[in-house]
Amino acid sequence: MEHCEYGECRGWCSVEILVQKYGGSSLATLERVHHVARRVAAAHATGRSVVVVVSARGNATDELIRLADETDPRRPERELDQLMASGECASAALLAIALHRLGVPAVSLAGPQSGVLATGRYGSGVITAVATDRMVRLLDQGNVVVVAGFQGVNSVGDIVTLGRGGSDTTAVAVAAELRAGQCEIYTDVDGIYTADPRVLPGSRRLASVDLAVMAEMAFAGAKVLHPRAVELAAMERLVLHVRGTFAADDGTVISGGGDMKVLETRGVVVAVAHDPDVARVLVHSRGSRKDLASDVLAVFARLTIPVDLVARSGPYEDEFRMGFTVAEHHVPALLPELDRALAALGGSVAVEENVGKLSLVGMGLLNRPEYTARLLAALSAAGIFTSWISTSQLRTSVTVPRHRLLDAVHIAHREFGLDQPGRGADEPSTTYVESENR
Template structure:
């Protein structure tokens, strides 16, 4: 008998027919003798609809109240799935994040999990029940409802799998696994059978929406085997796990993101501690930055540019308004007409030919590169938003499709 954590995303439970389908899949596992904890997202676009209503009332609604509102979406899903299982003769119980023992920090809309108190879940499992947990949410030490940010149900599932020492964490979605590029943009993209935690972490941080970054980090830290697969088909998906011989792999995938904004602070005082103050202020607002560039000083001034997630633009604007009063910098520019493309894979940083081939491919497409950042596992370029899809297709051809042809011909 194995302990399995399953997570079903919003598209998997978008309507009652799909909820019945999920219940049937869970029932099969249950009848095979597995102990099951099932994490569920809100139905379809429920979260977006709830957030839109809040913003119609106020452009910047209080984040505590936003969490109280958004958490209701998952509560609908878990109750309906539990009822569907009851209709199919499967004993189950629906638990909110707080009832499931998920204790978080008090940073609303982007809380982090501090610990999972698993006693109640194990009690229900020992009673022979399927435990259905609301994803994306938890409670603070003082009992306030929190949410974990976009894709937070993935984090809930992987955190539960780690805390419960589950045999596997299955992430069910509307795609068949992790691909070498977005199949909607690159029809010839290939499903990746196995991928390392590190590579998956890079892909998640760079815009691949199949698995949330913090979920990957939980899995890597606690060595949770993750299986990303389709809700609607039985075929095996992609295993995220420890992979040996990573150095033999070059470019694993091409990722992209359109949900980014370039921010430029103009005429910032060129003095020690100024950059630290800016970054600390944004960190206090739980904003993550990428591609940080600082210009050379000129007449005691400098410019600082960085890239932020689009969802954080409102809070960054508010934070910089207050900061400008303190530092008296000349102005701020926000550029929303940008996107990010990246090549990801073990060995990327150690092979200078990869950077050359990436830049050469973009140049041959006539795509101008605005900003560049690198890590051990990726090279990312900020480019005009309207050229992103074309660039993804060209990079996939250069690094993956053509490489596969060369390998086949060589063999």
């Protein structure tokens, strides 16, 4: 065992083990599968032991869900997990075959075969442990191990999928259990940017980002990494390296150093994140003095659905109100459960779905309310109405009309100087000065 080259890992680690993860777009065609195989073969040729975690190819998961819905919209969740897991298994087997073609010994493993243990509901499982004995044995024999991500096996032997972004979480969990030197995440974007480069071509790639900041970016809507994967990496003090599958750039190193210099900016704001998959949920009860907050949040806990931008009032004068944002794709599962929990308590639920969430991510935002003021002023000057607001040390989020969300991204990115290399967010832009003088 040696110290990791980054100096940020969880104590002693094996720099001889490399874990790579490839997303669905990286494997969408057979040509891309062969490209990834050549990348993996090159890493294996250096003498390191290589584990590769893969997602389902292209839109395979969406196609499997469509087929299940057409077969029976009320399909059992267990069977849907069995079906969806097959997409990652196919990717793993295809990549192993492509590696064999290059003369590289490789073995593909489904979730249960790879020792990934999970618990929780079908469709949103949580990894509890990774039994690495078989992986280590195969690595010692000189094989590349290709693991089907997004899945684990529960205590009764059933496959449980891990929800959106589950392959990221699989890769981080495997790297942590193997005490790997690093975990490389390969995507169609060559690193972490100051905003989504697919939406804002003028955004800039960051050479390094703090893990805590990256966790906020991911939760706020940045699509490159899943929030649970980043949280796990932070807990395990594991270094992540995000790189482009089809690019030669160095990408972005994500570590837990906590030093402001890794934020690559003189200012406080590091990036702008946006999330169109948002719904606002309002809970209202009249005629009962009972505090319903615990009942409401218990539903989220039972469904393992994260909640954001929480606001509440009461109970007073026989009235209780509570509001929060959730991912819109969770609403179909959430709404019946909330209705059921509140029916006996005299409560009602209303959902507004035409909203999006815009977030500033950085350091020290809670101590600097002027940043929230600047954001609101810049959006107001452009005629963009903001409603709910939440601020922490690492993130300031607002909800805006969904049809203006991308406009808001452009405005915020420009307002805080993120489109100008070397410009710090502490310097107000012309937009802000003009809005102050109106």
